[in-house]
Amino acid sequence: MPDTSRDGDSDTIFDEEPVDTDGQNALFDGLPGDEEASRGLFDDLLNSEPIFENKEVLRPSYTPRRLPHREEQINNMATILVTALRGDTPSNILIYGKTGTGKTASAKFVSEELESTSEKYEVPCEVQYINCEVTDTQYRVLAQLANTFIDQNEQYIDQQLSELNDLKARANESVSVLSETEFDSITAIDDRIETLTDDREQFESVPMTGWPTDRVYSTFFEAVEYAERVVVIMLDEIDKLVEKSGDDTLYNLSRMNSELENSRVSIIGISNDLKFTDFLDPRVKSSLGEEEIVFPPYDATQLKDILQHRSEVAFKSGALSDDVIPLCAAFAAQEHGDARRALDLLRTAGELAERDRTDFIEEEHVRQAQEKIELDRVVEVVRTLPTQSKLVLYAIILLERHGVRNINTGEVFNIYKQLCTEIGVDVLTQRRVTDLISELDMLGIVNAVVVSKGRYGRTKEMSLSVPLEDTETILLSDSRLADVEEAQPFVQARFDE
């Protein structure tokens, strides 16, 4: 049943593609005489000698087979996790390190090795990866875990059932087949089939929302307990989870072992934040932090090394000028040694060069790439902001544009109120607006600092940290903010006071 549904899924994906391109063709057909031109457009791009040999290896999603300068950390993890292959519970691990220091890549690498080795020695052991930035509440973490294990159990049962049915068919022909098995009669097989079918029906997958959390927990618990195995749960960006919904999840997971009989659970937490354990319950803290592994930032030389390795696969030979890799490394080293950033830079620089129709990446492309990445990020973030945040941001832009330095919350709130009334949007409280400002600060769109001005109170002082004109254009492209331009004279009047 799950198999057929999965097949169905992939079928629809493939079914849709032709429909899509049909739609495009229809579009081109609609332009008379343009068929030639449209073909030429892509022909040119296809035939122009591409710079890339294999662009995939520069993408963040790619897990490399070799992680230079991380041998020590990888060995540490392996030493701890090898316990799982002996059927015991490995210590919980906490991994620290800034973004792009290879935490996730290393952890994934180790877990793949672990799983493949466990297959080889037929020790049931598996790793579940959860990104807590996406799955950021206790309910969702438990639900996701429960569902994957239910899925697995069902697959396992299905496999058993088909084997049993096979056996039964053969036994029907000659009963002697049974002598080599644990069953002494066909009815015994039937019994087994029946219990398995019952088991299978008991598994009920957890809905997106609606259940009480403890029910989700017990569903998960039973699903894990169903078969004997060691389960390693990898919680990426675990600090996000703790920040948002406290340490209940971790507490529940870490005490599971004392109640489980068949299986064992071990946790690998991956965190950007070195101090996040401060917020944890001491019991959770000690159980989670049994082993700690730190990933220090890469320095420029190490980054150069990494880029060198990847570029050999990624680019055609001779596509890079000598100073490209050192420059990418230098830029990324400034950004706390972020290898992901370095690879992004290299890839974008390549794309820019391709667009220039040259087959050679130069220093200038890297500089352009640096700007492009930053701008793309800002555009994306600003565009997807909720309306209220956009209004707050626009208020800050207006103040900045009128040459106000050291903008404070009170001023922003006043302009914001004006904007809201002009375009007929609900006015939020100042309390809420300070939260929105803090969010903009965290997104790196504004820079806000709490300062005390003595007699004149205490406030957040902020300034825009993105290009003013570009940001304003993005904001005004939102239809809900379009009217705001007409409202500007009213706001102007405030400044004249």
Added chain:
DNA sequence: ACTCCACCGGAAGAAGGGGTCT
């Protein structure tokens, strides 16, 4: 040493929208 500004930011909980269960 004390005051007092103009906010900050935590806590609690209302409102509303997602959903399930019986």
Added chain:
DNA sequence: AGACCCCTTCTTCCGGTGGAGT
């Protein structure tokens, strides 16, 4: 249908505070 549950957004309330001015 009505009772629950979860999650997010927002409000209300309020104690807290760094340092210029006195």
